[in-house]
Amino acid sequence: MPMFQPELETLPRPKLTELQNQRLREQVAYVYERVPFYRRAFDERGLKPSDIRGVEDLPKLPFTKKKDLRETYPFGMFAVPRQELARIHASSGTTGKPTVVGYTKGDLEIFAEVVARSLAAAGGRPGMMLHNAYGYGLFTGGLGLHGGAEKLGMVVVPISGGMTERQVMLIQDFKPEMIACTPSYAQTLAEEFKKRGIAPEEISLQYAILGAEPWTEAIRKSVDEGLGVRATNIYGLSEIIGPGVSNEDVNEREGLSYIWEDHFYPEVVDPETGDPLPEGQVGVLVFTTLTKKAMPILRYWTGDLTYITREPGPSGRTHARMAQIKGRTDDMLIVRGVNVYPTQIEAVLKEIPEVVPHYQIVLTRQGPLDEMELKLEVAEPFFREIGQKVLSDEVIEADQRLAHLREKVARKIKDNVGISVKVSLLNPGTAPRSEGGKLRRVADLRKL
Ligand code: ADP
Ligand code: K
Known part of the structure; x- marks a missing residue:
């Protein structure tokens, strides 16, 4: 399958590490200069930005947690003045304060690139039509997939969520090759087609890119069979960028998703002690952004439990892969995404x-x-x-x-x-x- 950015996606591991180290040094100096929260965190530990020479020094730094974003609501974690922002998103849930994230024009460019990589890995091609049933709005899903699809050169149908009967009608009339939505919504659509006596072979869709909530191989099978597609997993979270932090390859589908590691550095740590865990062991996924400008974030504690492997995958990509999310460490529930x-x-x-x-x-x-x-x-x-x-x-x-x-x-x-x-x-x-x-x-x- 053609990649969106083959050179970057197959960068030999030593080169990738070198790039990560260099970007991390820049990102650390940048946040120290611009984000009081991080300056304090460094000062309290007697750390200077120059103490972080590369990714192996990351464990010297504390984690950033959801509560840190809440306490600095709305814009306290931002590294640029508001005039330099291009867009704001926020996590779902409006009672209590949501977690707000910001993007510069350059950040949106990166967002579009990683989603374009994800769509290409999921089977998307320039000229294909994407039925985008992720919600549009403050949620990163709708606009995130939208930007990536345009970047890849796809034709986007920005249908957003809801009104299932209408969605089924438009899929029949427009004949899109690909759909983006939550796995549970893909199942709903499959049921609606079935109700109308439309067989999977008659549905134009060939690929589905599904995420925002945990799912299983059993759900994959039901979506594959119900819509007549090959479904892959897209993972992400607004604090890091949104969907497109990682994606499965449509020809592998072993539950392992490539993490776009030249932008987001992954660690897996012990949920109790926070100590780094060896590859292959399940723990909390932690990300450090390497290139973000509006809201760079160091060692973000996702709360998601999984493991990663740096074994190169069959696709030829060199980036680390993460397994499907196995649960969460906090009390957050994910209900229909x-x-x-x-x-x-x-x-x-x-x-x-x-x-x-x-x-x-x-x-x-x-x-x-x-x-x-x-x-x-x-x-x-x-x-x-x-x-x-x-x-x-x-x-x-x-x-x-x-x-x-x-x-x-x-x-x-x-x-x-x-x-x-x-x-x-x-x-x-x-x-x-x-x-x-x-x-x-x-x-x-x-x-x-
Ligand atoms: P919101 O949905 O409110 O915008 P986020 O985008 O921050 O909030 O939600 C991110 C969380 O959603 C992740 O930390 C993870 O728990 C869950 N999530 C996202 N994609 C997947 C996926 N493919 N598989 C399992 N969980 C996922
Ligand atoms: K979610």
């Missing part, structure tokens, strides 16, 4: 006087789609006002005040967190309470 923290749900519940913020989240997978049920208690005073003794579905349907409350909670969660939930109301005092230990508010019954 959207990042959700239970604390975001709590913040919404605190604003609704008719309920108490004792709740339980139950995640299941109905067919291809994640379903989230939120079980929560009606507040005592409201309960008395209603004059009900025991809540049941029939009672709730019969009493408008309860039915409205359920709708109100669902709408507020949708508006603030960006996901649809099924709300179940419980009698006061019946949600699980902490008994000193760690309360498990989330029951994740999805089988990955």
